[in-house]
Amino acid sequence: MEDHEKGRDAFESDEAFKLHRLRHSTAHIMAQAIQRLWPHAKLAIGPSIEDGFYYDIGLPETISEEDLPRIEQQMKKIVKENQPFEREEWDAETAKTWFAEHGQKYKVELIEGFGDDTVSIYKNPSKKSDDVFLDLCRGPHVPRTGNCKHFKLLKVSGAYWRADATKDQLQRVYGTVWSTREELDQYLFRLEEAKKRDHRRIGPQLDLFMLHEWAPGSAFWLPKGEHIYNTLSTRMRGLLVDNGYMSVKTPLVFDKSLFETSGHWAHYQENLFHFAEGHHLEGDSDEEDDSRILAMKPMNCPCHMLIFGAKKRSYRELPIRIHDQGVLHRNELSGTLSGLTRVRQFQQDDAHIFCSEDQIADEVADLMVLIDKIYGAFGMTFEVYLSTRPEDKLGDDALWDQAEGALAEALKRSGKEYKVKEGDGAFYGPKIDFDVYDALGRAHQCATIQLDFQLPRRFNLSYVGADNSAHTPVVIHRAIFGSFERFIAVLIEHYAGAFPVWLAPEQVRVMTVSEKSLEHGSKVYEALKAAGVQVTFDDSDNKIGYKIRECHGKKVPYMAIIGEKELEAGTVSVRSRDEGDLGSLALEAFVLRVAGEAQIPF
RNA sequence: GCCGAGGUAGCUCAGUCGGUAGAGCAGCUGAUUCGUAAUCAGCAGGUCGUGGGUUCAAGUCCCAUCCUCGGCUCCA
Numbered sequence: 001m002e003d004h005e006k007g008r009d010a011f012e013s014d015e016a017f018k019l020h021r022l023r024h025s026t027a028h029i030m031a032q033a034i035q036r037l038w039p040h041a042k043l044a045i046g047p048s049i050e051d052g053f054y055y056d057i058g059l060p061e062t063i064s065e066e067d068l069p070r071i072e073q074q075m076k077k078i079v080k081e082n083q084p085f086e087r088e089e090w091d092a093e094t095a096k097t098w099f100a101e102h103g104q105k106y107k108v109e110l111i112e113g114f115g116d117d118t119v120s121i122y123k124n125p126s127k128k129s130d131d132v133f134l135d136l137c138r139g140p141h142v143p144r145t146g147n148c149k150h151f152k153l154l155k156v157s158g159a160y161w162r163a164d165a166t167k168d169q170l171q172r173v174y175g176t177v178w179s180t181r182e183e184l185d186q187y188l189f190r191l192e193e194a195k196k197r198d199h200r201r202i203g204p205q206l207d208l209f210m211l212h213e214w215a216p217g218s219a220f221w222l223p224k225g226e227h228i229y230n231t232l233s234t235r236m237r238g239l240l241v242d243n244g245y246m247s248v249k250t251p252l253v254f255d256k257s258l259f260e261t262s263g264h265w266a267h268y269q270e271n272l273f274h275f276a277e278g279h280h281l282e283g284d285s286d287e288e289d290d291s292r293i294l295a296m297k298p299m300n301c302p303c304h305m306l307i308f309g310a311k312k313r314s315y316r317e318l319p320i321r322i323h324d325q326g327v328l329h330r331n332e333l334s335g336t337l338s339g340l341t342r343v344r345q346f347q348q349d350d351a352h353i354f355c356s357e358d359q360i361a362d363e364v365a366d367l368m369v370l371i372d373k374i375y376g377a378f379g380m381t382f383e384v385y386l387s388t389r390p391e392d393k394l395g396d397d398a399l400w401d402q403a404e405g406a407l408a409e410a411l412k413r414s415g416k417e418y419k420v421k422e423g424d425g426a427f428y429g430p431k432i433d434f435d436v437y438d439a440l441g442r443a444h445q446c447a448t449i450q451l452d453f454q455l456p457r458r459f460n461l462s463y464v465g466a467d468n469s470a471h472t473p474v475v476i477h478r479a480i481f482g483s484f485e486r487f488i489a490v491l492i493e494h495y496a497g498a499f500p501v502w503l504a505p506e507q508v509r510v511m512t513v514s515e516k517s518l519e520h521g522s523k524v525y526e527a528l529k530a531a532g533v534q535v536t537f538d539d540s541d542n543k544i545g546y547k548i549r550e551c552h553g554k555k556v557p558y559m560a561i562i563g564e565k566e567l568e569a570g571t572v573s574v575r576s577r578d579e580g581d582l583g584s585l586a587l588e589a590f591v592l593r594v595a596g597e598a599q600i601p602f
Numbered sequence: 603g604c605c606g607a608g609g610u611a612g613c614u615c616a617g618u619c620g621g622u623a624g625a626g627c628a629g630c631u632g633a634u635u636c637g638u639a640a641u642c643a644g645c646a647g648g649u650c651g652u653g654g655g656u657u658c659a660a661g662u663c664c665c666a667u668c669c670u671c672g673g674c675u676c677c678a
Contacts, residue, residue, distance in 0.1 A: 573637080
């Protein structure tokens, strides 16, 4: 096989393979450029990633964004030199010695990690100097550096050697590269578009939510955002109750015993907010005394275990489906917080289904129908993944066989294509993950279905079966939106803030052309309000053009413009956010239209 | 938490070498009564994230701290 074609089989398509090769090769070019600028730079790894590449570099000086143009310039020179990529097989010991002599300790560590007798090296000889850049690399690469013209460096950040916080902190330089100038431009344009849709920009702009430094990681939902939140949560609750769920509210603060039982205290303690029950003033040695330790729940499942366990249960009751939108707190690392997508306080459309093993397939099949319906209503598509038993799992193989079989069966019944991620399940059970795609084609993890054999055991849960003996129920953890916070963030970006009428916090804005139409405008406003429309009235004495412009900025779906013509005819002049001027409509017809579009489509 | 960048009026941003804090939009007041994406004028708005320090003098320099942002999964 040609050197440049090695590894083709691992990719889905020629296109994907070529992009990988291009990206990985450009990472080498960047490494060479950086080494020209900082000869003592220690190279770590430089893989291709989705849409680009990065290279991790150990360097005492910091590389800042201002250095990127210098690096790019150097890279352009290397591209122009059109150096070949030449593969060589080296004896591992020889390679280790070479890299050690050149101060490349990470490469030495990598070679030791492989444990192979030989390693492959890629050389980039330069015609202009004796300088030969070489790097430990599995390959493959494009034939020459001249193949990597359309790149751009994007950002620098920190990253740990081998993703381990106890190891050296390296500097990671990210870049992107494409086969053609057009593709590069398109990608950069997409980045710009995504920036414009960023929920952290649009959210405050549209008065949906705000953040404050005194509540890091927790959102303030302002009236318009609260309306969206409430629309989604109320509808979801109704839908689930219609589908045989019971809806509950459960406590926020618990004795730590609950989490000792659930396992969170042992495995999740660093993410729990906890405190002593006794009354303490600042400076007291708070939790060292003998008072009880309380913790805020990070998940609802332990509460639902208590509810199930509070009564003697019969197989006739199963499945028991408990829905709970309880407020959850997780003490995420300060550096990981981000807008609404990574928060410390949130709510989920959470539910736990307690059932027997042979009910799993039916339950999951029903969920697939719900998930399909809901994401369809938002115009979003999704991909499905089945994650199977990992190596360090709990429970015997027979149980896993049955559970994985049940999930697979449910997926088949749903008719959805799905991919299997072998070994990617949780230690306590297999799961189904959903990648939801927004309007920009970006994937988000929202819905999830996870089987759990362990938690019911930890809580000693049982039900009496038809055979009059005790059985342990299986628990299905499931969410459709996932966290409302994250889901609304996804929606804001999906719609770019231009929500459909049924979700829009302000559906119609009535506006007057002049003072002369105040009275008729007021009537229209009242009529819409009486019909249950989310309507506001702009009776300011600004010019109509100004009002339209302002309203457009707030992405209100409909403007009802009221002037003297409308007063005489008893109509409204309607301007749609998406379709522009719709002309005159009878008031009743307009009300009907808006009310129709205000129906929640799931 | 760690590495890097940032924080100036409600928002977007300017502020040179350390020498009296600026603009546009938004807001308020007044005028204007107007037909589909910005009417005019005036006024007000600031402990420059917070706390220390250096200096005759700090938005600017130094230290600490908080928050926000880019990352810390993609394994040569």
